[in-house]
Amino acid sequence: MTGVAPANAPAVGTVRTPGVTTAESPLLEVTDISAFYGRVHALKPTSLHIGRGELVTVLGPNGAGKSTLLRAITRLTPASGRIAFEGRDVSGLPTHRLAELGVIMVQEGRGLFGQMSVRENLILGAYTRPGGDMDKQLGRVFELFPRLKERIDQISASLSGGEQQMLAIGRALMAEPKLLMLDEPSLGLAPRVASEILATLGELNRQGLGILLVEQKAPLALKLAKRVYVLSLGQIAAELPASEIRSHHDLARYYLH
Ligand SMILES: Nc1ncnc2c1ncn2[C@@H]1O[C@H](COP(=O)(O)OP(=O)(O)O)[C@@H](O)[C@H]1O
Ligand SMILES: [Mg+2]
Structure with missing residues (x-):
């Protein structure tokens, strides 16, 4: 049966075959x-x-x-x-x-679970990494945003706007x-907080x-x-x-x- 392409053959002209990752x-x-x-x-x-x-x-x-x-x-x-x-x-x-x-997105308006604590929001961010090292990831987030560590048991709705944005970014980072x-x-x-977050x-x-x-x-x-x-x-x-x-x-x- 020569000349018959297998069903999963890439179409002629395909530059990148799905599943193939190239360095370039x-x-x-x-x-x-x-x-x-x-x-x-x-x-x-x-x-x-x-x-x-x-x-x-x-x-x-x-x-x-x-x-x-x-x-x-x-x-x-x-x-x-x-x-x-x-x-x-x-x-x-x-x-x-x-x-x-x-591929992880931090949505406009942050999309936090307002009645959950900082810790709970962060843990939920890791849902795509069930086998991951939670403590290591939390440590990484707290290194970047020490204020989240200080407020770990606080309800997220009670955080300031800047802290909520830090939490939204921290939660996204939990997904690696x-x-x-x-x-x-x-x-x-406020400009100072925005500049801290962008830094x-x-x-x-x-x-x-x-x-x-x-x-x-x-x-x-x-x-x-x-x-x-x-x-x-x-x-x-x-x-x-x-x-x-x-x-x-x-x-x-x-x-x-
Ligand atoms: N859910 C929606 N239903 C209908 N129109 C929408 C919806 N969301 C956004 N739009 C419209 O689509 C356009 C682009 O919106 P959006 O992407 O939110 O812009 P930006 O984020 O740049 O402010 C706008 O005209 C907006 O009114
Ligand atoms: Mg917008």
């Missing part, structure tokens, strides 16, 4: 992802990539589609298009399977992400974590990121090195103060 493939590669709410085309076909160990920021005004983009990538919102993670096509996987692979995506983590926080993201990135940071207007994010996507009206209006924002007057006026 980006951490995340999104191709033509697109999402609707009813008849509203909130995210027009959008492509982006994040390299391994890279921190990329997505900026855009309110309503631009930033949250929809993150929700589409993590499959919290139905979307068409292709998503590859570490070179593997993961387009068909649901949110929890992506989480198991290491390879790619951490954050939806406006500085929203509603911690910079530290995590220096340790090798890939980060996709969504912010609305964020000089702080531009200091951390090397590369920026600007989202406007549901599509990417610009992709450029963060250092070049200054030379684009319209972008600089909007994003640098």
